[in-house]
Amino acid sequence: MPVPTNRAQSPKSREPLTRERVLRAAVSLADENGIDSLTMRELGLRLGVEAMSLYNHVANKDDILDGMMDIVVSEIDLPSDPVDWKEAMRRRAVSAQSVFSRHPWASGLIDSRESSGPARLHYFDWVLGTLRQAGFTLEVAARAFSLLDSYIYGFGRQQLNMSVDGDMKPEEIAELFLKAIPADEYPFLREMVVDYAMTAGYDESADFEFGLNIILDGLERLLD
Amino acid sequence: MPVPTNRAQSPKSREPLTRERVLRAAVSLADENGIDSLTMRELGLRLGVEAMSLYNHVANKDDILDGMMDIVVSEIDLPSDPVDWKEAMRRRAVSAQSVFSRHPWASGLIDSRESSGPARLHYFDWVLGTLRQAGFTLEVAARAFSLLDSYIYGFGRQQLNMSVDGDMKPEEIAELFLKAIPADEYPFLREMVVDYAMTAGYDESADFEFGLNIILDGLERLLD
DNA sequence: TTGACAGACTTACAACGTAAGTTTATCATA
DNA sequence: TATGATAAACTTACGTTGTAAGTCTGTCAA
Numbered sequence: 001m002p003v004p005t006n007r008a009q010s011p012k013s014r015e016p017l018t019r020e021r022v023l024r025a026a027v028s029l030a031d032e033n034g035i036d037s038l039t040m041r042e043l044g045l046r047l048g049v050e051a052m053s054l055y056n057h058v059a060n061k062d063d064i065l066d067g068m069m070d071i072v073v074s075e076i077d078l079p080s081d082p083v084d085w086k087e088a089m090r091r092r093a094v095s096a097q098s099v100f101s102r103h104p105w106a107s108g109l110i111d112s113r114e115s116s117g118p119a120r121l122h123y124f125d126w127v128l129g130t131l132r133q134a135g136f137t138l139e140v141a142a143r144a145f146s147l148l149d150s151y152i153y154g155f156g157r158q159q160l161n162m163s164v165d166g167d168m169k170p171e172e173i174a175e176l177f178l179k180a181i182p183a184d185e186y187p188f189l190r191e192m193v194v195d196y197a198m199t200a201g202y203d204e205s206a207d208f209e210f211g212l213n214i215i216l217d218g219l220e221r222l223l224d
Numbered sequence: 225m226p227v228p229t230n231r232a233q234s235p236k237s238r239e240p241l242t243r244e245r246v247l248r249a250a251v252s253l254a255d256e257n258g259i260d261s262l263t264m265r266e267l268g269l270r271l272g273v274e275a276m277s278l279y280n281h282v283a284n285k286d287d288i289l290d291g292m293m294d295i296v297v298s299e300i301d302l303p304s305d306p307v308d309w310k311e312a313m314r315r316r317a318v319s320a321q322s323v324f325s326r327h328p329w330a331s332g333l334i335d336s337r338e339s340s341g342p343a344r345l346h347y348f349d350w351v352l353g354t355l356r357q358a359g360f361t362l363e364v365a366a367r368a369f370s371l372l373d374s375y376i377y378g379f380g381r382q383q384l385n386m387s388v389d390g391d392m393k394p395e396e397i398a399e400l401f402l403k404a405i406p407a408d409e410y411p412f413l414r415e416m417v418v419d420y421a422m423t424a425g426y427d428e429s430a431d432f433e434f435g436l437n438i439i440l441d442g443l444e445r446l447l448d
Numbered sequence: 449t450t451g452a453c454a455g456a457c458t459t460a461c462a463a464c465g466t467a468a469g470t471t472t473a474t475c476a477t478a
Numbered sequence: 479t480a481t482g483a484t485a486a487a488c489t490t491a492c493g494t495t496g497t498a499a500g501t502c503t504g505t506c507a508a
Contacts, residue, residue, distance in 0.1 A: 053455070129411070138415065151378055158370060218442050274487075279466075284466075
């Protein structure tokens with residue numbers, strides 16, 4: 001009975017503000033305009049609210065960043081099928097890479113977060129559990145985890161780096177490079193840039209899986 | 225003749241300000257107090273100068289960060305002996321890891337820099353050249369480079385993450401973890417933390433070389 | 449009807465990077 | 479020795495950031 005009376009006060013943003021809504025808006029703002037454009041005022045604007053109102057639902061900006069990371073990590077697929085450890089690891093690594101590709105700011109943020117939310121903890125536990133149950137010792141499991149995730153995050157950041165000029169043609173990049181750099185001092189770098197300009201398609205996933213295969217094969221060899 | 229008269233005006237900071245001196249001070253400030261404490265005013269303070277005076281020698285703060293990265297990269301040892309590619313790669317990777325350990329902020333900064341200084345370009349060229357001359361195709365060389373450096377940077381960032389609580393004993397960390405986290409929900413994570421609390425020594429280099437060996441061995445296999 | 453309270457709002461501040469303009473020290477030339 | 483150009487320091491000021499502090503308002507139980 002009391003509900004319908006105060007409907008439609010304002011056409012927009014009448015669903016109540018919640019921590020969840022704040023975090024989701026923060027993620028999409030960062031996705032669209034980059035992490036630098038994520039300011040409290042801008043985020044408030046997007047939610048139809050003043051910046052300070054956000055503090056009723058989150059502790060501070062760090063809390064927002066933590067929450068965003070947990071959302072991102074929760075998007076990583078952790079296979080629950082009874083597949084072997086190698087396939088499971090491959091799937092979650094590929095999934096992580098694609099998640100970081102969707103949220104480019106996340107790979108650059110992951111280390112600055114000291115506190116982990118539930119999704120991140122579950123992720124840790126799943127990876128370690130999969131490795132331990134595959135027969136890896138505690139020490140090797142720890143190191144394998146470190147190796148895999150160092151690669152995943154590091155790869156994400158390198159892509160981030162390259163995609164700065166991502167909206168121009170490869171040929172243009174090469175030309176720009178040759179103009180800016182004394183190419184004869186760096187013959188191999190020159191070769192690489194010019195060649196990459198020639199080859200039309202750069203396949204990010206294939207690049208990632210190249211390294212992933214080497215790592216997984218190497219780990220497998222340790223089990224014998 | 226005119227020189228000695230105006231000596232000893234002020235006891236400190238009478239050597240002239242230069243870009244070199246600014247960058248070096250910035251590196252040591254970041255080393256000592258963390259990258260967040262690197263502000264123009266703080267940096268000026270350390271050099272006995274107002275913040276705005278720095279702009280006579282650097283373009284802006286981004287320019288400083290670029291310059292800092294180039295200093296750091298120049299500290300990475302690139303073996304010039306005629307050793308085989310694998311040994312050369314191993315040495316430079318280990319050197320890079322120790323450099324990033326000395327300058328923890330650097331691994332977190334490397335991707336935000338879009339423009340590369342001469343040291344970084346030389347580094348690129350050396351790595352690519354070493355791989356190409358070892359017989360790797362252009363494509364594999366590019367991917368091997370990406371794999372190695374993703375790992376190196378990613379590893380550095382994970383260490384950064386862990387060292388936040390680096391000044392407390394492992395037992396304390398474990399205890400703190402068990403208090404903060406519902407450990408029975410995360411049995412493998414629990415196992416790992418508690419076990420790491422038991423084992424006294426955590427050897428960062430050994431951890432790094434574990435992954436490095438897997439990567440180098442895997443690359444070697446591609447040459448046959 | 450009231451009065452408590454959650455959740456919005458406004459105001460204000462310190463710290464940041466840096467644009468703009470001003471002062472001062474150095475040094476070649478008259 | 480005097481002058482005047484130039485480099486490099488300085489002061490001031492502005493817009494943007496996160497957020498502390500305090501105020502207003504709409505909802506709902508008593």
